[in-house]
Amino acid sequence: MAITIYDIAREAKVGIGTVSRVFNSHPNVTKETREKVLAVAKRLNYQPHVYAQGLARQRTNTFAAIIPFFTNYFFIEILQGVQEKISSIGFDLILHGVNHPDEIDESLRRSSRRGRVDGIIFFSMRLPDTFAKKWKDLEIPIVLVDTFHEEFDSITVENFQGAQTATEHLISLGHTNIGMITANVKSDPARIRLEGFRAALKKHTIEVNERNIIVSDVTKLDGFSRDAGYLAMKEMLKLGTSLPTAIFISSDVQAIGAISALREKGLRVPDDVAIVSFDDIELAQHFGLTTMRQPMHRMGELAVDQIVKRKQNPSALPIQMRFMPELVVRQSCGAKKISPNIEDYVHHKDINEVAAPHD
Amino acid sequence: MAITIYDIAREAKVGIGTVSRVFNSHPNVTKETREKVLAVAKRLNYQPHVYAQGLARQRTNTFAAIIPFFTNYFFIEILQGVQEKISSIGFDLILHGVNHPDEIDESLRRSSRRGRVDGIIFFSMRLPDTFAKKWKDLEIPIVLVDTFHEEFDSITVENFQGAQTATEHLISLGHTNIGMITANVKSDPARIRLEGFRAALKKHTIEVNERNIIVSDVTKLDGFSRDAGYLAMKEMLKLGTSLPTAIFISSDVQAIGAISALREKGLRVPDDVAIVSFDDIELAQHFGLTTMRQPMHRMGELAVDQIVKRKQNPSALPIQMRFMPELVVRQSCGAKKISPNIEDYVHHKDINEVAAPHD
DNA sequence: ATTTTTATTGGAAGGGCTTCCAAGAAGTTA
DNA sequence: TAACTTCTTGGAAGCCCTTCCAATAAAAAT
Numbered sequence: 100m101a102i103t104i105y106d107i108a109r110e111a112k113v114g115i116g117t118v119s120r121v122f123n124s125h126p127n128v129t130k131e132t133r134e135k136v137l138a139v140a141k142r143l144n145y146q147p148h149v150y151a152q153g154l155a156r157q158r159t160n161t162f163a164a165i166i167p168f169f170t171n172y173f174f175i176e177i178l179q180g181v182q183e184k185i186s187s188i189g190f191d192l193i194l195h196g197v198n199h200p201d202e203i204d205e206s207l208r209r210s211s212r213r214g215r216v217d218g219i220i221f222f223s224m225r226l227p228d229t230f231a232k233k234w235k236d237l238e239i240p241i242v243l244v245d246t247f248h249e250e251f252d253s254i255t256v257e258n259f260q261g262a263q264t265a266t267e268h269l270i271s272l273g274h275t276n277i278g279m280i281t282a283n284v285k286s287d288p289a290r291i292r293l294e295g296f297r298a299a300l301k302k303h304t305i306e307v308n309e310r311n312i313i314v315s316d317v318t319k320l321d322g323f324s325r326d327a328g329y330l331a332m333k334e335m336l337k338l339g340t341s342l343p344t345a346i347f348i349s350s351d352v353q354a355i356g357a358i359s360a361l362r363e364k365g366l367r368v369p370d371d372v373a374i375v376s377f378d379d380i381e382l383a384q385h386f387g388l389t390t391m392r393q394p395m396h397r398m399g400e401l402a403v404d405q406i407v408k409r410k411q412n413p414s415a416l417p418i419q420m421r422f423m424p425e426l427v428v429r430q431s432c433g434a435k436k437i438s439p440n441i442e443d444y445v446h447h448k449d450i451n452e453v454a455a456p457h458d
Numbered sequence: 459m460a461i462t463i464y465d466i467a468r469e470a471k472v473g474i475g476t477v478s479r480v481f482n483s484h485p486n487v488t489k490e491t492r493e494k495v496l497a498v499a500k501r502l503n504y505q506p507h508v509y510a511q512g513l514a515r516q517r518t519n520t521f522a523a524i525i526p527f528f529t530n531y532f533f534i535e536i537l538q539g540v541q542e543k544i545s546s547i548g549f550d551l552i553l554h555g556v557n558h559p560d561e562i563d564e565s566l567r568r569s570s571r572r573g574r575v576d577g578i579i580f581f582s583m584r585l586p587d588t589f590a591k592k593w594k595d596l597e598i599p600i601v602l603v604d605t606f607h608e609e610f611d612s613i614t615v616e617n618f619q620g621a622q623t624a625t626e627h628l629i630s631l632g633h634t635n636i637g638m639i640t641a642n643v644k645s646d647p648a649r650i651r652l653e654g655f656r657a658a659l660k661k662h663t664i665e666v667n668e669r670n671i672i673v674s675d676v677t678k679l680d681g682f683s684r685d686a687g688y689l690a691m692k693e694m695l696k697l698g699t700s701l702p703t704a705i706f707i708s709s710d711v712q713a714i715g716a717i718s719a720l721r722e723k724g725l726r727v728p729d730d731v732a733i734v735s736f737d738d739i740e741l742a743q744h745f746g747l748t749t750m751r752q753p754m755h756r757m758g759e760l761a762v763d764q765i766v767k768r769k770q771n772p773s774a775l776p777i778q779m780r781f782m783p784e785l786v787v788r789q790s791c792g793a794k795k796i797s798p799n800i801e802d803y804v805h806h807k808d809i810n811e812v813a814a815p816h817d
Numbered sequence: 818a819t820t821t822t823t824a825t826t827g828g829a830a831g832g833g834c835t836t837c838c839a840a841g842a843a844g845t846t847a
Numbered sequence: 848t849a850a851c852t853t854c855t856t857g858g859a860a861g862c863c864c865t866t867c868c869a870a871t872a873a874a875a876a877t
Contacts, residue, residue, distance in 0.1 A: 101572050101833090101834055103832090103834085104833070104834070105833080108857090108858095113856075114856060114857035115834085115835095115857080116835085116836080116837090116856070116857055116858060116859095119834070119835060119836080119837095120835095120836095121853095122834095123835075126476055127856085128855075128856090129854085129855070129856095132855080132856085135825080140625070143850090146570075146571045146572045147571065147572075147833085147834075148511040148571070148572050148832085148833050149571055149573055149574045150513045150571075150573045150574075150832090151513055151573070151832070151833035151835090151862090152505070152833080152834055152835080153509040153834090153862095154509045154510050154832090154833080154861095154862050154863065154864085155706045155833075155834040155835040155862055156834080156835065156836095156862090157835095157860080157862070159509065168534075168538065168541070175534060177580045179527065179830070180476065182527070182553065182555040183555070183557065186554070186555070191568070192552065192553050193520075193550050193551065193552055193553075194541065194543070194551050194553045195545070196538070196541040196545070198542065209550075211505075212506065212507070212508055213460045213506075213507050213508075213863095214507040214508055214509045214862095214863085215507045215509075215511070246835065251696045256857060288838090300613070325744075355744065372858075382741070383720075385684070385714060390822095402854070420853085449866080455812050460863095462862095462864085463863070463864070464863085467827090467828095472827080473826060473827035473828055474827080474828070474863095474864085474865095475826070475827055475828060475829095475865085475866080475867090476825085476826060476827070478864070478865060478866085479825095479826090479865095479866095481864095485824095486823095486824060486825055486826085487824095487825075487826090488824085488825070488826095491825080491826085506863085506864075507862085507863050509862090509863080509864090510832095510864040510865090511863080511864055511865075512832095512834065513831095513832050513834090513863080513864070513865090514831080514832055514863075514866080515832090515864080515865065515866095516832070541848055572833095573832095573833085603862095756848040756876090
């Protein structure tokens with residue numbers, strides 16, 4: 100049924116080796132032979148069999164991405180970078196969404212099956228120790244994004260510095276009663292951002308009021324979710340009149356949830372409470388969030404680059420790439436805009452009114 | 459290096475056929491042999507080679523999803539359903555993000571390479587005619603989601619009815635000066651929703667004022683984007699005092715953009731302009747959008763089911779599944795809330811309020 | 818005890834490609 | 848012209864499985 104190189108070889112009156120060489124751009128094929136073969140291949144509508152190639156070549160031209168399932172826009176934006184880069188080098192992407200921590204092992208196992216993929220990009224979750232131990236036996240490169248393990252290549256963001264910058268921005272706006280809402284500190288980024296927050300206050304000799312720090316104990320997505328943000332803010336609102344005038348929130352999605360909670364109480368952002376968050380997902384713009392931008396798209400691209408490099412040089416020492424997040428000033432922090440450009444203005448209103456049109 | 463069934467056969471002192479049978483749960487293997495083989499396999503940490511299996515079995519246990527690249531949350535929510543279902547049946551998912559219409563052909567070609575995938579799920583875009591013609595030569599099942607072609611299985615939503623329901627909801631609230639913002643009518647859903655809108659007005663003998671209809675000519679994502687919605691509303695605002703008091707917008711993302719434009723002019727939703735949109739992406743909740751819900755997650759799952767069925771019965775007539783979208787009443791339409799409890803609104807209400815999509 | 822049936826097993830063939838080796842053709846050099 | 852290189856080519860072997868067939872062993876029936 101399907102056309103194979105044998106069919107082509109027969110029709111073109113050449114050997115299968117020659118046909119193969121033509122398709123692999125091997126230099127030692129005369130122009131005439133090449134053209135003859137290509138003509139026949141085209142006529143028969145030949146398509147190489149990817150699995151047969153994979154088996155013979157001992158590689159798959161496929162990478163796997165293991166991602167905590169995309170309820171979270173942060174991952175999607177990274178994934179975009181991954182996808183674009185991957186298809187630009189002619190590879191395929193196998194996607195593993197992990198809905199529950201238990202599935203991590205299963206995903207890793209499936210992906211690390213011999214000959215399944217040529218590399219794994221592992222996102223945000225803590226790499227299980229069991230895997231780290233076994234890994235040396237496999238020959239598959241793996242790169243971590245938004246998570247860290249000293250034995251592997253990783254691409255992360257300077258969470259500490261970023262948190263510090265965010266907090267200092269609030270300080271620079273004159274706030275002294277500053278709080279923080281953090282995701283579950285079982286997650287490294289959450290924990291480190293909290294440390295950065297503390298450090299910033301300390302640096303400016305502002306006393307840390309522990310009651311101003313709400314640590315989420317939500318486990319789903321490690322608390323990097325709107326719900327978690329909403330709940331945390333509800334909790335913080337119990338502070339009543341001593342509510343902080345400014346809050347650093349460990350992610351944009353949480354900030355969005357937190358804003359909902361504030362709105363419920365009739366509090367306005369930034370007038371009553373100034374907010375700075377982290378990530379700069381696309382939505383941050385809608386909500387006018389001042390936030391620490393992570394170059395997510397770029398991180399995705401780099402992950403692919405790095406895995407390719409790692410394949411070429413498996414024994415090099417693990418590389419750690421860290422990005423410095425960038426402060427993006429919008430409206431939620433209440434900073435004066437130097438240039439009131441329209442786009443930002445648009446979203447300013449959303450924060451206060453549109454999302455809850457009526458109550 | 460890598461362990462093969464030959465290694466296991468040797469160690470376990472059995473034949474390779476027996477080893478294979480053990481792993482394929484073939485019934486005719488004695489318990490002792492099976493256990494012996496499994497023990498050795500475990501000891502050697504055997505992993506079957508997926509490509510070799512694929513080659514021998516003539517199938518891949520992999521599906522491809524071809525998706526307009528996910529700037530649009532609508533797709534992501536469908537993709538979640540797809541992913542969950544796919545991994546629940548032990549298959550893998552190859553993801554093709556299409557950033558530009560030109561890439562559609564390339565993606566289809568790659569996916570339809572012999573032996574690459576066992577099925578294709580194709581989203582939202584118009585299937586190229588060239589492919590439709592060639593398709594019969596391939597033996598790969600394909601199912602369309604959110605797009606239609608009479609020769610293929612498809613899963614869509616009743617856009618006409620949905621648009622009509624949405625519009626009638628506005629009519630039922632007493633509006634008579636009703637407008638519509640639609641995405642690019644090159645997209646079928648956009649066009650059909652417009653037709654439904656017209657039909658609803660006609661049915662209630664409200665004259666259609668063409669100036670109240672803004673058709674986006676944005677090509678990116680066929681105008682199903684925030685920017686497109688923003689621009690369209692800017693356009694509509696030129697109507698000045700004769701601005702419609704209610705607007706049906708062909709998607710949630712556009713509605714979000716449109717609301718921004720309204721806010722800019724100091725207009726409030728729903729007080730000044732009532733809005734109903736379409737999709738019910740997760741964000742709709744946040745913006746309090748009254749919208750027509752599409753069961754996206756479910757559509758994703760069904761797509762997988764259907765492709766499995768189609769594999770079993772390739773010659774059956776194409777099946778067309780259509781969901782009736784459901785009106786979800788929130789705030790943007792100005793309808794009275796039954797329970798003004800804002801907490802419910804933020805988190806739980808929508809979930810309980812809306813029945814599961816019917817089959 | 819003998820024949821028939823059924824359960825288990827080994828391993829060749831085959832799936833479609835790449836790659837290596839050997840051989841023949843063509844081109845160089847002296 | 849002879850001896851040596853360099854190109855080009857065909858096809859066997861190998862990648863790792865599944866599956867089928869034939870063979871053997873065990874169980875059942877006579």
